[in-house]
Amino acid sequence: MNAQTQTLPTAFDVQRVREDFPLLSRSVHGKPLIYLDNANTSQKPLSVIRAVDEHYRMHNANVSRAVHLVGEEATAAYEGARDRLARFINATSRNELILTSGTTQAANLVAYSFAMPKLQPGDAIVTTVMEHHANIVPWQIIAQRTGATVKAAPIDERGELIVEKFFELLTPEVKLACVGHVSNVLGTVNPIRELARECRKRGIPLFVDGSQAVPHRPVDVQALGCDFYALTGHKMLAPTGTGALWARKEHLQAMPPFFGGGEMIREVSFSGTTFAEPPHRFEAGTPNIAGFAGVTAAIDYYESIGFDAIHAWEQQLLTYATDRLRDIPGLRIIGEAREKEPVISFLIDGAQATDLATLLDLQGVAVRSGHHCAHPLMQFFGVPATLRASLAFYNTREEIDAFVTALLKVRSLLM
Numbered sequence: 240m241n242a243q244t245q246t247l248p249t250a251f252d253v254q255r256v257r258e259d260f261p262l263l264s265r266s267v268h269g270k271p272l273i274y275l276d277n278a279n280t281s282q283k284p285l286s287v288i289r290a291v292d293e294h295y296r297m298h299n300a301n302v303s304r305a306v307h308l309v310g311e312e313a314t315a316a317y318e319g320a321r322d323r324l325a326r327f328i329n330a331t332s333r334n335e336l337i338l339t340s341g342t343t344q345a346a347n348l349v350a351y352s353f354a355m356p357k358l359q360p361g362d363a364i365v366t367t368v369m370e371h372h373a374n375i376v377p378w379q380i381i382a383q384r385t386g387a388t389v390k391a392a393p394i395d396e397r398g399e400l401i402v403e404k405f406f407e408l409l410t411p412e413v414k415l416a417c418v419g420h421v422s423n424v425l426g427t428v429n430p431i432r433e434l435a436r437e438c439r440k441r442g443i444p445l446f447v448d449g450s451q452a453v454p455h456r457p458v459d460v461q462a463l464g465c466d467f468y469a470l471t472g473h474k475m476l477a478p479t480g481t482g483a484l485w486a487r488k489e490h491l492q493a494m495p496p497f498f499g500g501g502e503m504i505r506e507v508s509f510s511g512t513t514f515a516e517p518p519h520r521f522e523a524g525t526p527n528i529a530g531f532a533g534v535t536a537a538i539d540y541y542e543s544i545g546f547d548a549i550h551a552w553e554q555q556l557l558t559y560a561t562d563r564l565r566d567i568p569g570l571r572i573i574g575e576a577r578e579k580e581p582v583i584s585f586l587i588d589g590a591q592a593t594d595l596a597t598l599l600d601l602q603g604v605a606v607r608s609g610h611h612c613a614h615p616l617m618q619f620f621g622v623p624a625t626l627r628a629s630l631a632f633y634n635t636r637e638e639i640d641a642f643v644t645a646l647l648k649v650r651s652l653l654m
Contacts, residue, residue: 251552256544256633259284263633270603273638273645278423278451278582278629279607280473283533287476290536294529302528303502313528320531321518323538324483328468329459335491337484337518338526342450343373345469345484346417348521349446350377352494353467353486354415360386365408365416365443367392367400368619371423372612374448378417387414391615398425398574405434409441416445420452424611424627425574426557426582428452435464444490450474454631455553455580457546460485476537478530484521491517498523549632556630557581560639567647573625581630584611587646590653592624598649604642 257263260282265272274282300310302317317338325333339345354364364378368391378389390413392405400418409416416438421428431447438445444466449458454475460468467490472481486494496514500523505513514520541549560583564570569588586592596608607627610617617623628642 251548251632253552253633253635257635259286259540260633261285261288267603267605268601270601271641273604273641275628275630275634275638275642276605276607277454277631277634278474278627280479281454281476281631282633283476283478284537284540286540287478287533287536290532291478291529294532298532299529301525316532316535317526317528320534321483323535324470327458327538327541328453328470328485329461330485331461332488334516334518335485335488337486337491337521338531339469339482339484340480340527341471341473341482342448342469345467345482346373346377346446346448348484348497349415349467349469349486350381352497352521353444353490354378355381355385356495357414358382358385358387361412362387363408363410363413364389365392365405365413366390367405367418367429368394369398369400369422369425369427369613369616370417370419371448371450372614374417374419374446375615378415394427394616394619397576398422398427399576400427400429402430402433406437409437409443411441413441413443416443417448418445419448419450420458421449421455421580421582422574422613422616423451423582424584424613424616424625425576426451426579426629427574427576428578428580431463431465435466438466439464451580451582455546456550466490472530472534472537476540478527478533480527481530481534488517491521494521496520496523500524544632552632553581553630556634556636556639557583559636560628560630560642563639563643564646567643567650569650573620573622582627583629584625584627586622586625587650590650592626594653595626595646595649598652599642599645602645602648604645606642 262282298312300313302314321333321336325336382389390408392408393401418429435445446467447465449468450471453470466487468485470483473479505515571586573584592608596606609624
């Protein structure tokens with residue numbers, strides 16, 4: 240579709256949506272802010288900001304440690320977030336949801352509590368070349384400690400997983416497979432149902448990093464068929480320091496605690512400690528209570544708009560932005576999978592990604608430059624870094640036009 244003649248859905252009132260996000264109205268360096276770094280962290284709507292503010296103003300107390308009213312209110316907010324997340328991803332039970340600080344903690348929990356006790360010399364973990372470091376490094380650490388190995392399934396030049404090669408790696412010594420639902424660099428959507436089906440046939444548990452999927456599409460963990468699914472709150476309109484791990488009940492029941500401390504026990508004595516049932520067994524210490532009040536508000540906000548509308552708008556913007564960028568001389572898009580979420584990584588001949596990002600910032604455009612915590616993926620494409628523009632449903636076609644204009648301007652300064 241030609242970028243100049245494309246029409247966007249009229250039912251989605253993006254200008255009305257933008258009014259809910261206060262940061263989008265600010266200026267930087269004397270220019271209106273154009274925020275295109277959403278894969279890094281999303282902006283927060285007023286409802287989320289107010290939920291956090293209200294918690295600290297009216298309900299600030301610790302969870303599960305007091306019988307007074309304020310403590311009960313804090314506990315209700317925290318446990319209410321678990322209920323909302325369970326419904327949001329269609330878990331079969333709220334007790335399958337461990338509340339975490341994000342996907343990184345979730346991956347490490349699975350690594351140390353689930354995988355490491357099972358690994359022996361000669362065993363293997365399978366992941367892919369396109370993964371974020373959070374879905375590589377934890378597996379490498381436990382492999383080094385146990386004598387296991389980590390194998391990476393390859394991708395093709397479009398940035399798509401070579402599914403047949405992934406399946407070939409699922410040999411009897413593999414004890415866990417790990418894959419991102421959506422690539423944070425390429426936007427590639429991986430066929431999780433298909434991967435999970437083949438893993439189940441071989442008795443191999445599948446861990447899915449859903450950080451980049453949950454902000455853009457509905458997620459149904461029962462339909463996906465995986466064993467573990469992790470998400471990060473700050474990428475889905477919620478505060479930083481929030482996230483969750485969904486896991487099948489049978490796995491949680493068999494997993495020992497990873498962190499020790501308060502709230503994850505039944506009884507402690509010097510002759511021995513008995514631990515709480517999942518999920519509280521894995522939630523030692525005081526959590527980010529106010530943050531999870533914000534998680535509930537974020538989910539409410541998503542559902543008030545609906546993922547059908549969000550997905551349609553973002554896909555139209557992705558097409559429009561891709562077409563506009565292709566018109567820029569010397570610009571190379573890295574990764575053009577047939578199914579993508581709204582992430583575009585690219586390079587311009589003769590210009591360093593960091594230089595471009597720095598100059599774009601002076602024009603009011605916030606994009607990401609660097610390796611994006613994906614060194615193996617950069618090595619595959621033979622580049623040290625890329626520039627990444629990542630869109631959200633509150634972005635507009637006019638912002639894309641201004642981004643392209645700014646990019647042409649800074650490109651001319653570097654040529």
